[in-house]
Amino acid sequence: MGKFDILDEVFERSLKSTHIFRNREVLRHDYIPERLPHREEQIRHLGGVASPVLRGSRCSNIFIYGKTGTGKTAVVKYVLNRLAYKSCELGAPVKVCYVNCRLVRTEYRILSSLCDALNIKIPFTGLAVGEVFERFKSGLDTQKLLFISVLDEIDELIKMRGDSLLYELTRMNEALQYSKISIAGISNDLRFKEFLGPRVLSSLSEEEMVFRSYNASELKDILLERAMIAFNDEVLSDGAVSLCAALAAAEHGDARRALDLLRVAGELTEREGTKNIEEKHVREAEKRIEYDRITEVLWNxxxxxxxxxxxxxxxxxxxxxxxxxxxxxxxxxxxxxxxxxxxxxxxxxxxxxxxxxxxxxxxxxxxxxxxxxxxxxxxxxxxxxxxxxxxxxxxxxxxxxxxxxxxxxxxxxxxx
DNA sequence: TGTCCACTGGAACGTACGGCTT
DNA sequence: AAGCCGTACGTTCCAGTGGACA
The missing domain is CATH 1.10.10.10 (Winged helix-like DNA-binding domain superfamily/Winged helix DNA-binding domain)
Known part of the structure; x- marks a missing residue:
């Protein structure tokens, strides 16, 4: 029985201490907010590039680059989610597939993810890459779709495996009769184009978008936007937000970093049992994040x-x-x-x-x-x-x- | 001026594993 | 069951090298 008393106490404390966060999820990097401050122009541009699929024609391939935490993935997901929704409304045959090449590291598994989006079953391993590619191609063609494949962190793929998959994908339209495929490549590495062959490069960069880094005041807007949802009223001090923004801006304008700082600062405040997130919590959070990162790497x-x-x-x-x-x-x-x-x-x-x-x-x-x-x-x-x-x-x-x-x-x- | 150290780093190859196809 | 295939992780072999020293 004693055990349960101890846990009861822990649980109770945890339940009571929700006065800091209202919705913690909002501060995660994979959360896509309703509004993306300072990215209106990019949203409009990408929307324009993608919109032909709603009228039944293929959209241009697009190549998007910018450093980490500049909103590339968020903007792409935001626009394509809306696009998918709109196409459902209109009954347009559009399908979108998002693949992160850093997590899905091999050509085989990338193709298998693309197949997955089309409900084509591919074994975990065992097939030749060429075979998977053929299945994807014929499967796509029979489904009569406008297919948009988003390859995030595409530089990881190219550096590891070369551009052959990308080459095959860009020229696949020639072989497709009833379907068309478009590729959106997202890269963190600005020099990544050097690794591409000329044919792939020209084909992939039918359209190009650059996401420049956020400055401190833009980061602050982003943080305030999220903080309104994430935290309870009157919890966050202005100084703490500014510091998060400033620290992240000093690095290279990484919004992810800024959000991490804010979230961890909130958690530290919560654990400390105080009511306001102050600058000292942000500084503490900075140390904690670094500590956790290295410890995790060492441990694994x-x-x-x-x-x-x-x-x-x-x-x-x-x-x-x-x-x-x-x-x-x-x-x-x-x-x-x-x-x-x-x-x-x-x-x-x-x-x-x-x-x-x-x-x-x-x-x-x-x-x-x-x-x-x-x-x-x-x-x-x-x-x-x-x-x-x-x-x-x-x-x-x-x-x-x-x-x-x-x-x-x-x-x-x-x-x- | 040539020698030669203690490596570096590329390349080819070997082994084990999981899991499919036939 | 045998035959492939991709992946991960290692080994073996070896040409190449910048610069102190004889």
């Missing part, structure tokens, strides 16, 4: 990446300002031995180091030490206390954190 790292990162940490104990690949590999091997794990090859570990560099956990730089070879200088990209805090909670690595490997002594002696 594959074993050998963890061991590699851990080796860099251990090497840092010797107070060398930066380590080189060979030293790290030596320590890595010793740690593997202690944990009775078979070590990977140095080539592979070198690759893992590069991956850790990309996600910002390590900083690396290729240097030539002349007579002493060419290698990488490697430093931690995050604070030591961070690694310590996370790894000490790891049941396999925790007890090694204060242990000094034998080879470390030799390495540091060699350097001094």
């Amino acid at each position: 790292l594959p074993l050998h990446s963890k061991l590699t990162l851990f080796s860099v940490y251990i090497l840092g104990k010797a107070k060398l300002n930066s380590a080189i690949t060979g030293d790290i590999y030596e320590i890595y091997c010793e740690i593997c031995e202690q944990l009775e794990i078979k070590p990977l090859t140095q080539r592979r570990v070198s690759g893992l180091i590069n991956e850790l560099d990309v996600i910002g956990l390590l900083n690396t730089r290729v240097v030539s030490l002349g007579r002493y070879g060419r290698t990488k200088k490697i430093r931690l990209g995050i604070t030591r206390s961070f690694i310590r805090k996370v790894f000490i909670a790891d049941d396999r690595l925790g007890h090694l954190i204060s242990h000094t490997p034998q080879c470390l002594v030799r390495i540091s002696r060699g350097k001094n």
